[in-house]
Amino acid sequence: MNPEPFLQLDRVIHEKGRLAIxxxxxxxxxxxxxxxxxxxTMTDGNLTTHIRALQQEGYISVAKSYQNNRxxxxxxxxxxxxxxxxxYINLLEQIIRQTRSK
Amino acid sequence: MESNWAAEQLQTIxxxxxxxxxxxxxxxxxxLFAGLxxxxxxxxxxxxxxxxGRGFCGLWLGAAAVAVTxxxxxxxxxxxxxxxxxxxxxxxxxTQALLPPLLAGLSLGLLLLxxxxxxxxxxxxxxxxxxxxxxxxxxxxxPRGIKWFGWIFILSACxxxxxxxxxxxxxxxxxxxxxxxxxxxLHLAYGAYLYLTEKGKNAA
Numbered sequence: 001m002n003p004e005p006f007l008q009l010d011r012v013i014h015e016k017g018r019l020a021i022x023x024x025x026x027x028x029x030x031x032x033x034x035x036x037x038x039x040x041t042m043t044d045g046n047l048t049t050h051i052r053a054l055q056q057e058g059y060i061s062v063a064k065s066y067q068n069n070r071x072x073x074x075x076x077x078x079x080x081x082x083x084x085x086x087x088y089i090n091l092l093e094q095i096i097r098q099t100r101s102k
Numbered sequence: 103m104e105s106n107w108a109a110e111q112l113q114t115i116x117x118x119x120x121x122x123x124x125x126x127x128x129x130x131x132x133x134l135f136a137g138l139x140x141x142x143x144x145x146x147x148x149x150x151x152x153x154x155g156r157g158f159c160g161l162w163l164g165a166a167a168v169a170v171t172x173x174x175x176x177x178x179x180x181x182x183x184x185x186x187x188x189x190x191x192x193x194x195x196x197t198q199a200l201l202p203p204l205l206a207g208l209s210l211g212l213l214l215l216x217x218x219x220x221x222x223x224x225x226x227x228x229x230x231x232x233x234x235x236x237x238x239x240x241x242x243x244x245p246r247g248i249k250w251f252g253w254i255f256i257l258s259a260c261x262x263x264x265x266x267x268x269x270x271x272x273x274x275x276x277x278x279x280x281x282x283x284x285x286x287x288l289h290l291a292y293g294a295y296l297y298l299t300e301k302g303k304n305a306a
Contacts, residue, residue: 019111019114019115020114020118023114023115023118023119023122024118024119024121024122025122026119026122027118027119027120027122028122031122039121039122067299068299089112089115092108092111092112093108093112095108096108096109096112099108
């Protein structure tokens with residue numbers, strides 16, 4: 001089997017928690033911090049760390065605003081994040097195709 | 103081995119994406135329209151003095167048909183305006199969640215339309231209960247407030263069942279007014295709340 005696709009997998013997205021965040025954001029225009037935390041059953045600290053890592057990579061953007069006088073943090077995928085996520089999925093599909101064609 | 107791992111990874115991603123796709127169309131116009139329909143129907147029922155079981159069921163089933171058609175057209179207009187598909191996966195899931203309790207309410211209404219007389223109050227409470235269940239079920243795929251709105255209907259209907267059975271009220275309750283309050287006033291109030299709090303851009 002050609003190990004190339006596996007080695008090309010984006011290490012930032014590949015981590016389980018970050019992949020979950022990227023997957024959820026890929027299907028929704030934006031999600032609040034609370035929605036992500038509740039859906040993925042992560043702690044505040046854990047989610048903050050993952051969001052920061054993805055933000056540093058330029059994959060997600062974080063917006064802070066107020067709703068009903070309460071602070072609201074929303075996350076969304078950037079175009080770069082969407083592209084990286086699509087490439088990650090393509091590589092996974094490539095791995096499956098390669099293994100099955102053997 | 104790696105093929106299995108990749109397939110599992112893709113399956114996990116698909117599941118997460120499906121779970122994340124929440125129905126986000128602006129509900130304020132839909133709620134306001136439903137509320138207005140409810141109030142107009144109550145007005146018609148009271149003004150035209152529609153007191154027979156058949157008349158009552160016919161009138162309110164007609165109102166439900168108008169409200170559902172209006173909600174459908176409003177959601178479709180939003181989708182067209184945002185250049186997005188109307189029949190999206192979240193819309194499908196919300197519809198699937200709404201259908202069983204609404205169909206149960208419809209079948210009960212049709213039954214009363216044919217045979218019913220003198221049980222308009224009970225029919226109203228059952229409709230309120232079914233509608234609350236429908237909202238609660240749809241709330242799993244919608245913003246959190248819908249579930250609470252559903253609970254208001256469910257708990258009120260359950261409480262009123264006891265209140266009427268045990269004769270807690272020493273005055274007569276008009277079924278049109280009861281329906282008008284729940285399907286008119288409450289929807290208008292929730293619609294106004296959403297109008298003030300919903301974000302401008304929503305998507306399904």
